[in-house]
Amino acid sequence: MKKEVQVHSLFSDFDISLFKAGKHYRLYEKFGAHIMEVNSEKGVYFAVWAPTAKSVSVIGDFNYWLEGEHPLNVRWDESGIWEGFIPGVEKGAKYKYKIQSNNNDMNLEKADPYALKCEHPPNTASIVWDLDYKWKDKKYISKRKDINGLDKPYSIYEVHLSSWRKNMDEHRSLTYSEMADELVSYVKEMEFTHVEFMPIMEYPYDPSWGYQLTGYFAPTSRFGTPQEFMELMDAFHKAGIGVILDWVPSHFPEDKHGLGMFDGSHLYEHPDPRKGYHPDWKSLIFNYGRNEVRSFLISNAIFWLDKYHVDGLRVDAVASMLYLDYSREDGEWEPNEHGGRENLDAISFVRDLNTEVYRSFEGVQTIAEESTSFPMVSKPVDLGGLGFGMKWMMGWMHDTLEYFKKDPIYRQHHHNDISFSMTYTFTENFALPLSHDEVVYGKKSLLGRMPGDEWQRFANLRLLYSYMYTHPGAKLLFMGAEIGQYEEWNYNTSLDWHLLEHEPHQGIKKALTDLNKLYKSRPALHEKQFSAEGFEWIAYDDSQNSVLSYLRKGNDPKDTLVIVCNFTPTVLKDYSLGLPSKGKLKEVFNSDDKKYWGSGMRNKPVKIEKNSFHGKDYSAKISIPPLGTVVFEIL
Template identity: 55%
Template structure:
């Protein structure tokens, strides 16, 4: 594998004191001629010819060309026809709808995030708190002037402080690799080595990442190796032949997205993608890549009828080349960049997605739990009167919760294409909708797994996400929306503060059901534990709008149980039904335990109760 192809392919500035200009190199093995076209030659084929090699790479030096100049490759195909292509390895591109590449020097930025990077290498993210805020940079907030977008640096001024205050540990950016069409949200990329110029320069984006790290926030980016668009300046039919894609449309074309599929079995294509992945970790210090649409890569028959796909050499439906590519991707990144995260959006039951390659897995750090998302939203969308008939819809997850290292997503996909916003999906009157939303977010934050929330969900935006407009921040003028935001703030900080809510997210020792079968009352009770049982939290969820007094819950140890969080608190927009700060356990057996606590359950509410340490435990902790 060659994972550093960006060091010699593409446009590289040369200035040795005697000679200055730019060296160009592009892979186009079936071309008859390749020229660099720019303002310097009127964008016409016939000057600045590149030389071919046996490897299919055309290269050459153009004196005088310097950083900031736009260029393309003019390629004469075997038919004699000339086509113009952007540089697949370009570091920067013109602002769409323009499509030329731009010469850029990435080595002029001075990073100052050594502390973060050194700590990251030692960090075990599986036992650390992870609260991810998924963001579309173009529509989180927009300037009030004539500009369409804030710059990377302006976003850093606003977004980092907000995310940090809210208790988000990571930002996950929807694709920032250059893309031509705003409506694709970046998921149809044409620039696998270039941050989109919509928000500024590559160095502006480096500054954004650097400042996130200085504030203690990780940066994850969406990365899309599953398909690429058919735009004429892009990778498709690059030298007049199917170079990056399969020639046969049954292998090389996605019917769902009208896009090409990479030929993962071709060495140069695999090196291109592996180099792109490494590039973002090396040059931009990103802390992880979330890989989109992994299922579409794994299955040859993905979204196809019987006659529309070709089986593998064994007659099966698995894409063997894509599987090997994903294993190589994870092995190389984790080996070279300890502490980064690779996250799979994989919507099927493919086994061992987040298990090491040496143990038969694909090697991802985390996998999105799409089953949790679907089951939970379907349950929460039910009128509470019907929830008693669907009690196992939430408890079912415990059958598979620890088969993978799961991330629990409430992502952009859940609030687009007519699905409505999260709060608009909640049943009942407005009070019930807000209570249900707090309950949903509380359940997400306390059940085993790492959390991801799409922007706007943290304050209950009413309307569906629209990439052409900023979030409706004016809603925070209302106490109801402000209450949801305060709840998410406090919940996130609890997840960070309390080891029981993050330390054993991927281990069954960190979780146990106390009561999962009370369908008559639609109540769930479970416990979360830190390592060696040092901390125990009891989570109680009342899924109906009926307060329940005197509800007895078995507890694993005797003592005082402090009410850490109550989603029905007046501060959050609730009715303030609760337990006066906490309750003392009683030696009354319940749920198979010797002790129990008697609670008042708030309507459509969640309680987080902490078993307070005894004097002996406190003394031991202080000595340690």
């Protein structure tokens, strides 16, 4: 029996004023489908923003998908919000909005922008759901401020959930519940401090890797329910591991059921294609100058931190947001009101986003994937910055990988490429990324980039990781890097876990595990990782030997570590090294250790003599292994 839509609203006048001003950051509490009881009847309240619509109906499996059976009521306040309570609709019901536009008589079927659950792609309906769950991570959340601070270790394992590991018997990806066991225990075993998921918000097209979203408030149904994703979050927190989500406020796809032309008008996207269409990704760009869109996006960021207890957001493609001429030729973009190329609306949006995130949640971080020299990305908003906690160090990534591709015999002529990063590393709070983008589209795997014979390739890879982990800044490695994948990443298949049957790959995994332990346990490597006070060159100019040597320092001077990297296969014995104080040098890590499939060249404790060298008052003679990094403490 048909039940009429009843007039009901979750919006107060204050909600509406905030929404129109672009300052409502909890819209998920108002919009969408909310299971509730009204006038002693159980059902669902629906609310959607469609200001140019002539009519909006809810269609679903509860009314045979018939338009007009359950028409929503438009609010009187010109907010453009359509709403109403439908008795009898239950959790699990499938639905969409049927929208007739005033603009062009378009008849549209749209998924709910605020849906908490979506059908498994390629199906596109929204699903009535709730977020009822009893969290068990109160202890972790209470300590998160101390765990997640910028003076704490940030060793991030980047994961694409559907291709990390497959259930080979059933030829499918693991579920959220299975990952709560297998992925959590693996990340813990590898001693990473954080995991970062490539986008888990619902997306229609697998080859997009999740970067073309249609369900901004719904974890993808590919792996289970919202509650099962919460269980995965709980499991990571129980293990003491932070979770970072990739978040994509930069663009969205043109799929018919998505946000594009939502009510027959350019509602979420900018109406000017010079600002509203991305030529590289063939996708639509949000209108950052529209207040209601700003509220939508910031509410979405807050939603994941609030309802899913996420510990950080890595914001995708920030450079494409900041510049009006990004990936555009002359004549394809319009300067801002000051004649510049900066997108002033996007800059204002980003500052509002970060201000609200850090105001509302202790111990979380936002991380910008930003590839240009835009100033003060990771500086506070009140000092004129964009307000991110960290920024990806794309220059370091590019220069380092280009350097490592070169045959060691030529590296002496490119020594500046490997030392140059230290001229700017403290201008931002940098995270060093070796991400999924570096192992696709013919770039080769990290191991595949390395020159030399098989032994040298693995030694080079261990050297790369050792240099990365002793360089200032946070660390990020894409899955598969820890086992020495030969092949590029394929989103459609599992990692090549069978490689761990072989000693060289076991060695890479052990070395990386020990580097994570070193980074976590030694304050010198993380306490001042974003401060020039935490770094000092010993010698950056030994291009003849292709050697870098430097000090890393913690708050306590006794925590100082000495790092020496040899970027050639030549063994260097009796290498003189300038040092700041007397005592003894004791090895605490050596990438050439036999347990890592190295040659086994080690240093016994070395006495530091009162002989000046490298501009230091003291020095010692050490042995540097081929294509190796040695880390010493001073006793």
